[in-house]
Amino acid sequence: AQQLRLMLQYGGVEYEDKRYELQKGTDGSYKCPEWFEQDKKTLKLDLPNLPYLIDGSTELTETDAIALYLAEKLKLTGSSEKEKHLAHMTNLRIHDFRLAIIKVVYSPEHEALKGELFASFPERLALFSDFLGPKKKWLVGDSITFADFNFYDLLDILEVYVPTCLDEFPPLQRFIERFEALPKIKKYLASEQHQAVKNQPNNKSAYMGNSYVK
Numbered sequence: 001a002q003q004l005r006l007m008l009q010y011g012g013v014e015y016e017d018k019r020y021e022l023q024k025g026t027d028g029s030y031k032c033p034e035w036f037e038q039d040k041k042t043l044k045l046d047l048p049n050l051p052y053l054i055d056g057s058t059e060l061t062e063t064d065a066i067a068l069y070l071a072e073k074l075k076l077t078g079s080s081e082k083e084k085h086l087a088h089m090t091n092l093r094i095h096d097f098r099l100a101i102i103k104v105v106y107s108p109e110h111e112a113l114k115g116e117l118f119a120s121f122p123e124r125l126a127l128f129s130d131f132l133g134p135k136k137k138w139l140v141g142d143s144i145t146f147a148d149f150n151f152y153d154l155l156d157i158l159e160v161y162v163p164t165c166l167d168e169f170p171p172l173q174r175f176i177e178r179f180e181a182l183p184k185i186k187k188y189l190a191s192e193q194h195q196a197v198k199n200q201p202n203n204k205s206a207y208m209g210n211s212y213v214k
Contacts, residue, residue: 001051009188011074030205071146087145105208129169157201
């Protein structure tokens with residue numbers, strides 16, 4: 001849900017960052033009693049899942065649905081119809097990239113699969129680098145949109161796995177610099193709240209990309 005936290009921070013929204021702790025059972029599997037045995041039932045969400053957002057009478061689950069809600073509320077949908085469509089298009093491509101990563105890092109066969117995944121990074125990143133080009137400020141142009149928050153989070157995750165993956169893509173490096181220079185984002189990235197989860201894009205049940213896996 002890091003994309004959502006970044007959007008909330010950028011918008012200056014006060015929020016409770018509710019997190020659930022996974023507990024490892026005797027069989028080696030991870031469980032979350034606080035969610036499955038308590039909040040999933042008592043919150044009475046329409047389609048219970050994590051993450052969830054409760055904003056007054058608005059109760060939502062699913063990252064993309066929450067991101068779109070926040071985008072509309074924080075005016076991060078784009079300044080024109082074209083920008084709105086481009087934001088949705090790029091966000092879906094970012095989502096595809098994320099899915100490719102998730103399939104590997106949560107798989108018991110991750111060691112056999114990660115080589116092919118990492119080898120795909122340059123081609124995937126070149127697509128976004130060319131899309132940004134030398135002049136574009138954000139993914140759709142001059143307007144920052146919800147897709148940029150998702151994209152920054154993706155790039156941050158990629159560098160956890162392959163620290164040098166952005167070395168050949170100056171447009172992506174400049175994008176990160178611009179994003180991290182946004183005043184409220186800069187403040188958040190330096191905060192204890194962020195430092196506590198830095199370089200931990202996945203939960204304990206992942207085989208890669210969390211501080212619990214050595």
